Amino acid sequence: MSRPGPVSRRSTKSEYIETDTGNKISRRAHIEGKQNIMLGGKSVVMAGVCLRGDLHRKSEKPAEGEKEGPTTAISVGRASVIATNCTIRPPMRLSRGQMTFYPMRIGDNVFIGPGTHVSSLSISSHVHIGANCVLSPFCVIKESCKILPHTVVPPHMVIPAGSVVAGRPAQIVGEVGEGWGQGGGAEGEEWVEGGDLRPLVRSIK
């Protein structure tokens, strides 16, 4: 695949733009509606990620619309990592012919594997999502869940805390161990699924 010239020249300089709060955003990420996206700090958005902040709820009163501050379409917590080529798209509902977008909330220390499509309503903290998953509109992932690669979570599915999920459509196939997310994160130690992702964030350059 050939990349456009100027982008590749810039990316040799540095792949990531770092914000004041330590978020790392790849220059090769596609970000729409920047003003509607909140990153909690020390989170990473990698190359090829598509963040659709432009899909937000339109204000009810268009007359006062200009005075209102930006509405949040996507909020991501701290030390979460969105790996390459993910699409993050707030869920939408059609009612009486009107499209209404719902804000999406992603918690802290969430890992989203490469090539995953996310349209969830919320993903709680310490969730590990494998590569090439589809999280269909309005699904809710509670904390400390593990979603195996290539899983398709159907619309509106609620995954209770501490579940291991796999399949198309997704089914709960097990529970994470008592030690989920524990025992890693110290310097020089391996990263742990569901654990503190700050060392992983530091390693992404």
Place this chain on the structure above:
Amino acid sequence: MAAAFPYTHYACPCSDLTSTAPSSISKRISNNQPANADLTDDRTFNPHDPRANCALYPLDHLLFCDECDAIRCPKCWTEEIINWYCPTCLFEVPSSAVKSDGNRCSRNCYTCPACTAPLAVAAMPQPAGDYLKPTEPATEAYMLQCGYCDWSSRDLDVLFSKPTKITEQLAKQRKARLGSSGKEASDKDAKPNPVGHDTAFGSLTTFYKAQLSESGDAQNQFANSPYSSPANLQRIMNIYGGLSANTLKKSRETPQPMREARDSNEGFSTYTPDPVEHEATVISKLRSLSWEDTTTTEQRLAAPPNNYSRFADQLWPVATPLRTRKGKRCETCRHLISRPDSKVSHIRYKIRLLAMNNIPRIFMRPLHLPNPPPPNAAFRLRADDAVQAELQPNVAQQYILTIRNPIFETIKVTLATPGTTPGNVASRVTILCPSFPVGPAGDVWDEALSSSTTPASASNDGSRKAAMASLTGKAPEDADRQPEAGKVWDRTRNSTSVIVEIVPGPLKAPPSIVPKTEAELADQALDEDDEVLEVPIYVRAEWETVIDADAFGPGAKDDKHHGRQGEKVTKELAYWCVLGVGKIAE
């Protein structure tokens, strides 16, 4: 195993596969080379044993009993249910209601009978033209709809008048449908009315309950006692009260046998073959339908209403099965080793004794690799990170084996591994330094403070170096450093790294001049997963600890470490683990 390489799986010593220690470990003195000669096959844990997978666990799934000082796994703990909850609405279900609701949610949560995805209540779509002139629809109708496959309750002709109280509406429609079909059958062919499954079950339950209470009353003098369980009371009275007049009487007379149900009012039903014309319609339907229009075994078994559904269009929505939160007890001493909070929305633990906080942790990574994979392969960042190079047979590879100590005492670690891996493919394994100490763990604050305030401390420097090494894949300064036998490779405050040399064995034996017999050829045939190189390692840790006052608290009942407070005792812990190295290339 499906885990990505490299991985470490730990075996609980409770299995007979993993309880034996290699003989070398007890006999060995300070010897740099592992005494592999002493290792006999039957004392080595074989990761390719068909039962091995049942003994191996990732470390985060293992617990530790601090009373028994032993690892605990699902085979040596017992579980007790703390609460039941619905995974969809996340409401806790009181234990009294669980049984009567059939272990399913009674609050409008349904899953698709065709594909198991959750069903959502949706308004019936309006005719397309109505979107242009949005008016209130004349008749509101709702249906249960699957967002994953095309199933909806319209397939069953089940519609709802309101979007709430689905369970009631559904039960009513079910009842009406079963009742009408029963009536139809009796109208058609004046046969005894075949009773519906639920009705029959209901009548049988009432009948046998009546029978039980009748016979119980006759025998049990304590039936009306204020105690909750008359049977229990009876038993206690029989034990402590000697032979009561009643018991004596009872022992003489034969117990009144219970009668069985014998007519349809009592729930009794006879087998009546389907009428011929009904069978004929089923057969003709089967002829015209495709395979997808018939139900699968999973679909039929998903819920009782679907047990006899032959066709996909007969599948009834499945009420969501409940899930549980469970506490775990050590099977030996009955102590709680894990107890989660009963709040459904979060996972918090009141008690949680993790193996990883009590046993040395092992972690392996390649020593020289131009572009190392992330230390944990679960953290794939790019699609092409997935490609893991296969191991070349007969080419020696060096790995860094890091042992991390989670306890607050310095431990002396001894590693043992068979010289060649057990199983059909023999790979040679050499641990260059099998015996070494590992420093104590500090608490988190110590670590944080030392790294921020005393940048020049030796231990901190070591951990920095290790961190650098793990990030960049090579030690910062001496990249061309050669591993030496008997020398520790790297050391941080609570971890020690040594080098392991592995020569993957060839998958196929070299061609021989002498023609082989059939039996020999069959012997060589590879089994599933034989190309996966897994190295069993026996880890033994020994440390001295000072007996603290806690050990003499009310909980301490074992006289194992009988010493006075402040006295030092030696403790030891040993287990097998398996390192998944990679796949061997053909």
